[in-house]
Amino acid sequence: MATFNGVMRSMRSVAVRAHPLVFGVVVFLASESMLFAGLLAAWYDLRGMNAVWPPAGAKIDVVGQSIGTALLGLGSVTMAIAQFAAYRKRRKLARAMLVLTLFCAFGFLYLALTDWADVNFSVSTNAFGTMFFVLTGTHMAHVFAGAILLAALTIFLREPAFVTARQAAVEAIAYYWHFVFVVWLAIWFSVFLLK
Secondary structure, X not given: OHHHHHHHHHHHHHOOOOOHHHXXXXXXXXXXXXXXXXXHHHHHHHHHHOOOOOOOOOOOOHHHHHHHHHHHHHHHHHHHHHHHHHHOOOHHHHHHHHHHHHHHHHHHHHHHHHHHHXXXXXXXXXXXXXHHHHHHHHHHHHHHHHHHHHXXXXXXXXXXXXXXXXXXXXXXXXXXXXXXXXXXXXXXXXXXXXX
């Protein structure tokens, strides 16, 4: 019986519960995955029904969006460094990395909006135009929301209590930001690279 009680105690010590904020963000990201999966499924369905995709003459900025992809990738790396620094209570490094992540986010948004301004089609031109603006616009909204979260985290990371008592916020925002990057990789490949 003593062995059984010892095993049960060790099993309880192994169980790790996620903070409710982190768990909520993971559930939210699962639902957002469904949103983007549906949008990409619509993209590929329309692509399969059209002999020419994108339509002849459609102009999109592959180079600019590739640079934007690199910026989001760099932002994902700097976010990981910020998270690690926050866990180690190195607030100055964490804040510096968060600011760099914010610059990457705004650089990406600038390039995406520039591409929107330069395309030679609109949301109502054809199915390609509709899906292009819906996919990239939905993603840009997520990047913008992420930038707001990053800015808030940068501001609140000034408080010592934030680092010790609220690690979950850092982790949750990091998950969100990495999700934004991974989703963009799928969109970038589907829209800008796959011909």
